[in-house]
Structures are given as C-alpha cells and as structure tokens.
Amino acid sequence: SGFSGTEMSRPEHVAPADVFYDRDEAKKYAASSRMIQIQSAMASRAIELLHLPPGRPAHILDIGCGSGLSGEALSEAGHSWVGVDISADMLGVAVTREVEGDLVLSDMGQGLNFRPGVFDGAISISAIQWLCNADHADHTPQKRLKRFFQTLYSCLAAGSRAILQFYPETPPQVTLITQAAMRAGFSGGLVVDYPNSTKAKKYFLCLFAGEAGVDQPAPRPKYKSAKRRKKRVKTTHEDGDEASMMTDEGGPEQDGMEVEGEEEEEEEEEGERSTEGQGGEGGEEDETVAAPASTVLYSTEEDRESASKLKKRLRKSRPSVKSKSWVANKKQRYRQQGKTVKEDSKYSGRKRPGKF
Amino acid sequence: MRLFTHNHLACVKKGCKQNFPLTIVPSKVEMEESEMNSDFIIRMVDRLDYPALLKAATACKLTGLPDKLPERLDRKTHEAIIKQLHNALMQVHVVEGELACPGCERKYPIQNGVPNMRLSEDEV
Numbered sequence: 186s187g188f189s190g191t192e193m194s195r196p197e198h199v200a201p202a203d204v205f206y207d208r209d210e211a212k213k214y215a216a217s218s219r220m221i222q223i224q225s226a227m228a229s230r231a232i233e234l235l236h237l238p239p240g241r242p243a244h245i246l247d248i249g250c251g252s253g254l255s256g257e258a259l260s261e262a263g264h265s266w267v268g269v270d271i272s273a274d275m276l277g278v279a280v281t282r283e284v285e286g287d288l289v290l291s292d293m294g295q296g297l298n299f300r301p302g303v304f305d306g307a308i309s310i311s312a313i314q315w316l317c318n319a320d321h322a323d324h325t326p327q328k329r330l331k332r333f334f335q336t337l338y339s340c341l342a343a344g345s346r347a348i349l350q351f352y353p354e355t356p357p358q359v360t361l362i363t364q365a366a367m368r369a370g371f372s373g374g375l376v377v378d379y380p381n382s383t384k385a386k387k388y389f390l391c392l393f394a395g396e397a398g399v400d401q402p403a404p405r406p407k408y409k410s411a412k413r414r415k416k417r418v419k420t421t422h423e424d425g426d427e428a429s430m431m432t433d434e435g436g437p438e439q440d441g442m443e444v445e446g447e448e449e450e451e452e453e454e455e456g457e458r459s460t461e462g463q464g465g466e467g468g469e470e471d472e473t474v475a476a477p478a479s480t481v482l483y484s485t486e487e488d489r490e491s492a493s494k495l496k497k498r499l500r501k502s503r504p505s506v507k508s509k510s511w512v513a514n515k516k517q518r519y520r521q522q523g524k525t526v527k528e529d530s531k532y533s534g535r536k537r538p539g540k541f
Numbered sequence: 542m543r544l545f546t547h548n549h550l551a552c553v554k555k556g557c558k559q560n561f562p563l564t565i566v567p568s569k570v571e572m573e574e575s576e577m578n579s580d581f582i583i584r585m586v587d588r589l590d591y592p593a594l595l596k597a598a599t600a601c602k603l604t605g606l607p608d609k610l611p612e613r614l615d616r617k618t619h620e621a622i623i624k625q626l627h628n629a630l631m632q633v634h635v636v637e638g639e640l641a642c643p644g645c646e647r648k649y650p651i652q653n654g655v656p657n658m659r660l661s662e663d664e665v
Contacts, residue, residue: 242581265581267546276655287546291658295665296553298658300561303549303588323662332665336553342588 201320206272228255231308231348243305249312251275253284260285294329299340307347314351334369343395350389509534544597545630552642554664559644562593565600569637577627583614
C-alpha cells in the first residue's frame with residue numbers, strides 16, 4: 186500500500202493550507218534543501234509529462250505554486266508561467282525570491298480565475314489533495330473538486346495537458362479526484378513513478394483537455410512483455426537495487442504519450458532520481474515487486490460493460506431461491522455457524538404438490 | 542502583476558454575469574525590463590483581449606499602443622508594434638492597487654504585486 190502518511194506527515198490534517206503555511210512554515214519550506222530538491226525534481230518530471238513542443242516557450246499555470254520552486258523549474262525550461270496559491274505567506278516568500286512568473290492569491294477550490302483557453306498547460310506539485318479537505322463548515326470536497334476541474338478545463342487551450350502530482354491518502358481519494366476530473370471533461374489517467382518504493386512513490390494525474398492531437402494519443406498502458414518484466418524483477422532481487430524497478434518501467438510501460446526515443450533518456454533519469462537519497466528502504470521492496478499495475482486508468486465503457494455482464498453471469502450460476510441446492514447450501518452454512526439445523530431427509534427442499 | 546496576467550484574469554464570484562475585464566485602479570506601477578521573445582508575443586496575441594489591454598494600459602498611464610492590431614502580426618514588418626506589446630504585457634507591473642469587477646463590483650486588492658482573488662464562502 187503506497188498510501189502512507191501519519192498525522193505528522195500530512196499537513197492537510199493539521200490545519201487549512203492558508204493557516205498551515207504561515208510565515209514560519211513558509212520560511213522553513215523555502216530553506217529546506219531536501220524539500221527544494223524533491224519539489225524541483227517533481228516539477229521537472231511534471232514538465233516532462235506535459236510533453237510540450239520542444240523549443241517553443243509556452244504559457245503554463247502552476248497550481249499551488251507556493252514559494253515558486255516549481256515555477257523556477259518552468260522558468261529554467263524556458264516557459265512563462267502564472268502561479269496561484271492559497272497561502273499569502275508562501276507567495277510572500279516567492280515575491281522575495283523574485284521568481285519570474287506572476288502570482289495570484291486564490292483558493293483553487295473556489296475556481297481558477299482565468300479566461301477560457303489562455304494556458305498551454307498546467308502543473309501542480311503536491312497541492313490537489315488539499316481539495317479533499319473540508320476546512321470550513323460550508324466546504325464540500327466534491328463541490329470544490331468539481332469547480333476546480335471545471336475551471337481548469339476551461340482555462341486550458343484545446344489539446345493541452347494538466348499534470349497534477351499529489352499525495353493521495355487512500356484509494357477512494359484517488360477515485361474521488363479522478364472521477365471529478367473525468368466529469369469535467371478531461372481524459373487521461375494516473376502515472377505512478379517508483380511504484381515499488383513506499384517512500385519514493387509519486388502519483389501524477391495526467392489530464393488532457395479536449396481533443397488530443399494525432400501525435401498525442403491518450404495514455405493507454407501497455408504491459409511490458411512478461412519476459413522483460415521477469416528479468417527486471419530478477420535484477421531487483423539479485424542486487425537489491427530498486428533503481429531498475431522504478432518509474433513506469435516496472436509495470437505498464439509507454440502509455441502512449443511518450444515518444445519512442447524518450448525511453449532511453451528516461452531510464453537515465455531514473456538512475457539519477459533513485460540516487461536522490463531514498464536509501465534505507467530496500468527491505469520494503471520485495472513484497473510489491475511483482476505487482477504489475479503502476480498505472481490506474483479510468484474504467485472505460487468496455488470495462489463497465491464487461492463488469493455488468495460478469496455480475497449477470499454470476500447471478501445466473503447461483504441456485505434459485507428455495508430450490509433443493511439452495512436449501513442444502515443454507516443448511517450447510519448454518520451448520521458451520523454452529524446453529525441447530527434439521528437433519529437432511531428425502532423431504533428436504535422438496536417441492537410441495539400443487540394443490541390439496 | 543503584469544498586464545499580460547491581468548488580461549487573463551476574470552471574476553468567479555457566484556452569479557457574476559460580466560466578469561471581464563477587471564478594471565485596474567493602480568496606486569503603484571513599476572517598470573521591469575525583461576527579455577523580448579517576438580514569437581511568444583505573436584503567439585500570445587491570439588489569446589489577448591486587445592480592448593481590455595488598451596483599457597488597462599490607459600489606467601496605468603501607458604501610451605504607445607496602436608488603437609487596433611493588424612490582423613496578422615509579422616515578426617519583421619511589425620517589429621515596432623511587437624515591441625510596444627512586449628512592453629505593455631511583460632514589463633509593466635501593477636504593484637499596489639485594486640481590481641474591480643465590472644459586473645458585480647467586487648473589489649480585489651493588489652498587494653506587493655499579488656492580486657488577492659480569494660472569495661468569502663458565501664460568494665462561491
């Protein structure tokens with residue numbers, strides 16, 4: 186289970202974001218080199234997943250920009266950006282650090298204050314799980330998620346992407362968020378980096394606004410041939426090196442959004458990332474090593490159909506109520522529960538004659 | 542806040558019918574130089590609401606923008622216009638002041654270059 190987090194490591198359990206990230210916390214955040222490193226690495230990965238046309242500066246929305254760490258990664262990649270955040274103190278730190286993008290103080294759950302189609306893409310680092318909180322009496326997570334995704338969809342240019350990294354607390358929370366995104370019109374899915382490491386595991390919700398171009402098919406997980414996967418698992422066991430198992434590589438690979446040639450690059454980067462100080466957790470790997478699914482996709486029409494068919498089939502195979510086998514099953518069940526049950530006889534479950 | 546960002550901002554208050562463009566009431570405007578990227582400006586002009594930019598520029602006492610933009614901006618022939626656009630969009634920063642929604646008359650303060658667009662819960 187990658188849904189980790191105690192009270193201490195989940196600030197959204199402590200106080201609302203605008204309260205939690207007060208002046209002291211904001212300063213701490215900006216000064217911690219480890220925090221900076223992790224945030225920047227995730228921002229770079231999000232930018233990579235945005236899959237923007239190379240060599241062309243784009244205009245990107247950074248949701249929950251905080252002190253501007255992810256924005257700096259955007260500036261480095263040559264993009265112009267606008268950041269929104271709910272914490273005035275965090276934005277204050279961003280202002281003193283003289284980040285290049287413009288900053289807007291706003292609550293994403295109240296809707297993003299932008300005209301339609303003005304951004305080439307959006308990223309968000311460790312922010313959207315806050316939407317699942319009800320920090321005020323009149324907060325409803327579903328409503329806030331709905332408003333957020335609807336306004337996000339509208340402010341993105343057609344065919345652009347939103348890459349939202351977040352820390353889901355529980356599987357239902359993932360469903361809550363992805364469903365809200367889907368209802369707002371997005372397509373896409375969840376990409377999980379480092380699926381086999383409890384600590385390094387990162388969830389990226391990859392959303393597509395409107396028609397994806399021909400060169401940008403929607404992400405569909407393909408599974409690596411069993412042979413290759415086995416090999417990878419083997420290497421993990423042999424030298425205990427988690428690096429080879431990390432990122433999308435371990436399970437479903439190339440979700441269709443990466444160009445062929447990128448694979449090599451990615452592998453290199455994985456090496457880098459794994460050396461990023463995720464040591465001391467090798468032991469946790471073994472139990473999850475064989476888990477194939479590192480990508481969760483929205484269920485498609487097809488899936489739902491087959492699920493309902495399966496249900497029907499199960500219902501058919503069940504003995505009909507009050508039939509002989511149904512009575513026998515029930516008696517057996519009750520016996521196992523230690524209840525007093527009448528002995529079986531030739532009359533058990535026998536049909537009554539029609540009329541007296 | 543750049544005028545570029547201002548050109549994208551809209552009011553999301555509940556029931557607001559005419560949420561754009563927000564009127565700028567500046568009390569402190571600064572100029573900050575930045576590198577020009579003509580291609581970026583040309584691409585962004587498609588998403589620009591030019592009348593809103595003109596209004597914002599007037600509010601910030603900025604002159605030099607043409608009354609109307611040519612239909613298609615060309616990097617070479619319209620160099621002067623692109624320069625003016627770059628100046629207006631990227632170099633003018635509203636540091637202190639206020640934004641006012643034309644529809645619902647909600648005021649959004651700008652402090653330290655950051656507009657505060659947060660609403661109270663009954664406005665959502």
